[in-house]
Structure formats: structure tokens, C-alpha cells
Amino acid sequence: MNKEQIENKITQKFGSAIEIQKTKNPEPFIYVSIEKYIEVCEFLKTDPDMCFEYLFQLGGVHYPDDRFEIALTLSSHKHKHELVLKVKLPHDNPKAPTATTVWEAANWYEREAMELFGIQFEGHPDPRPLLLYDDWNYGYPMRKGWTGPDFIPMPDKTKGGDD
């Protein structure tokens, strides 16, 4: 299916829970509301026209005003198409249901987002930290504006060429 067909089918099925993002990319970029997140994931994986059986990556993004999103890149090896699924998380309490029930691969990606962004994934089977060391208690380093004991921000030099 091409970009328009995927967008149409998913909008027909879920209606107002879906918001199509206008981009120049060949892949559809789709926002889904947090209530329908797991339902949409299951649909994307199992529907014979969609068949997104492969989770390419899952990562958090911290936008200004403390707004968090998670972005999933999905790929279908059967139909050879891709999709970026994004979820806006609640402002004060970034929390999402876990996608490990749909794709096992989400396990480590969610653990990573949990410790680096402080996004909670409810129902995660193994919510231990993944990358940071055991005694880490300096907060969530991938959040914008984070500073820690050894963190020195780069001086802002916009001058300078490529080579």
C-alpha cells in the first residue's frame, strides 16, 4: 500500500483518534491518541493489509514546554512499506501503556526511554534501567536543559564550514 492508502485506511478505522502529519517524506507520519495507542498497534501488526510485524525503533522526544512524545518506526517485510507512529503523552506525567505486548522488540527501547526521558511505560515486564550505571541518580539525561556533574554545554558557534 502506498502512503495515501495507509493513511486512508487507518483514518477510516479509528477516525478522530488519528491525526495525519503533513510531511514531504515517502512514509506516512501518524499521530495516535494515547487512549487508542495499543489498539492501533495491534491493528497495524495484525491487519492483513498493514502487517507491520517489525518494530524498527522506538524512542522518546522531549519538545519545548515539557511536552513528551514517543515515536515508533514500523516496517512491514511482507508489503515493504514503512510508517512512523507517534503518541503525544500527557503533560505533567509522561506515561504510556507498554507496547511489549505487541512487539517483543519494544522491551529494551522502552527501558531506554524510561531511564533517559523519564517516560513511564505501564505494564512493562522488566522495568530495570538499561544503559546508565546502577548508582545513577542525576535525573533523566536526555531531557532538554538537563545538566549533571560532568556535563559541559558546547559553546554556541554557528560559524564554520563543513570541512
Next chain:
Amino acid sequence: MTDVTKNIQLSEEEFLLNMGPQHPSTHGVLRLVLKLRGEFIEDLTPHVGYLHRSIEKIAENRTYAQFMPFTDRIDYCASMPCNLAWALAVEKLAGIEVPPRAQYLRVLMTELNRIASHLIYLGVMSLDLGAFTPFLYTFREREWILDLFEMTCGQRLTYNYMRIGGVSRDLPPEFYQSCKNFTKVFLKKVDEYEALFTYNPIFLTRTKDIGILPIAVGLEYGASGPTIRGSGHNWDLRKVEPYSSYEKFDFNVPLGTKGDVWDRYMVRVQEMRESCKIINQALDGLPEGEIKAKVPGVFKPPAGEVISRIEAPRGEMGYYLVSDGSTKPYRVKIRTASYGNLQVLRYLSRGWKIADLVAIFGSLDVVLPEVDR
């Protein structure tokens, strides 16, 4: 240190064994906590993160061009593909057209790097299985490839060769002949490796029918590259979603049948031969012209989001890039092949002995800095 044994229930015959972080077979620093019954593995918990350098955070504090050398460090055994994926992501975002000569040079270097990476796999895997000699042989050939890289970009390990819009340097005059000689000699060397390994009874005992990966399980856990192709899953991004003019090259995608350690070995050995084919085609068909598109010195791509995907030696790698229209990327999420491949290890090693775990782990060709980033 937190107590890893805390939540593990053990019966009387079971016990825990710590393997790593410094273990000869972990190729970097990986800690495995094994739950054993006798010599058999009941369960396994990988602990990663010993090489975490937070490259994603670094990216947010560097300009697009400044981040290129950092991509080298994601996977130092195969830096060129990491460079390439970053360049492709930024070019996609900014809509930059790469000149044909640069595209061919990228393919040439990526394939040379693929061979170098598979040679490391082959040598180190043989070390893990107790054979020392093949390691010396494979590193002898790898040395030649590193010389070719040094000739072109001055570096032997972290190349920083690609640029946004092209590559940094053209080939030196002596490159063509040396590279041609290499492919000619190397194909004979692959036969030599095969004579040492492929039907060697000891190697067969250690690898045949060990650690079988069904395709469905591999996809579920996010395995990719030779790991999943060893199970017979025909999926190679160079064919499926050609980038950097891969559609102009004629090569095959080697597939395994069963998905055991031996199949994954065979896929990689055959991929080295296919890469030689691509290198020869790239050398002979190298178009004339520019090696770099015109990119402004202060480079500001439009705001937006892109994803890029390529077939690195270990599998699919790619970037999810968010730009806010400034000189620095807003967010870079790096997806690497070993991340998915290492997640499968737990499934694969259950029920096997510790000695088999070493073979299984070797066959996944995991490079730890790529997992930790």
C-alpha cells in the same frame, strides 16, 4: 551495585553464574547472568550499558556536520555505514541531491567495510570456538582493506569519510590497482577460509543445529541482517529499498535454510563474495564528476522529521532525526542492528550449554558500543 540475584527464584539444582563484563567471548563489555542447571542454561539476563557514551545527547549539541565523526564511534568495526546512514538522513531532510560519483564511492567504501567487518566476525568467532589460526588469516586480509581506507581518507579505524552531500576525498591514483588486486586475491582467500571452516568436523559439531532462530521469532525481537537471513528470510534493504544507487549493482542476497549458527556463518562468508562483486562493479563503473554537492557553510535544514535506513554489516541501522530548523539537530534516535540482535540471545540460548552460548553469541556478531551508544 544492585543485587541481580534478588528477584531470581532458584530450585535446589539450579545456580547462578556471572559471565563478563570482561570475558574473552563478549567482544566488548557485556555481562550475562546465567541461570544454570548443571551445564545447561535455563535463563539468561544480559546487562548492557558499560560503553554508554550518550551519543544521542552529544548530537543535540553539535552541528549536522560536526556530528559525522561521532557516528564513526557508534560501530567502530563498520564506521562507513554509520557515516552513510547519517548523511542519508540529513540529505533526505534537506533535499540534497548527491552526485553519482559520490554515490558510487559511498557504495565502494561501505562494501569494503562490510568485508572488513565480516572478517572480524570470522576471526573472533573462530577464537571463541578455540581456533587461533584463522584469526591471524582474517586480520591479514583486513589489514589490506585498512590500507585502502588509509590511502583514501587517512584513517584506519574511524574514517569520517562521508560528508553531507557527498564524500570528503576522491580516490588516489594508486587506489584502483590496489583494490582490483585485493578483490582478486581475496576471493581465493575466502576459499581458504572455507577450506578451514565450512566442513571441518569440529566446526560442524560446534555450529550445526545450534541456536536455531525461527523467522517469526527473529522479527518479533527485532533481529536483522545476516542473523535473520541465516533463517532464510529474504530481506536486504540494499535490494528492497535501494539507497545510494544500489539498484545499479548486480549481486545476490545469500540466504540460509535452518537458522542455526552454521547458517549465519555461511551467509556472512557468501556476503563477502557478493561484496567483492559490488566493489568490482563500482570500480569499473565509477562515473566522472563532482564528489560533493554544494552545501552552504552554515547549514540549516528545514524543520521536520525523517527516518533513514540502511543495511549495515550487522543488519539494519538507521536514524530518526527531528530538526527544528536550527544548525543543530533537535533529536537524534539511533537504531542499530546489534540492539535487536542481542535481544534474541535470551531466546536462542535457553536449553544450550555454556560452550554453545559462546558459539551462539559469536554468530550474532554483536558489537557492544553499537548497543550502548
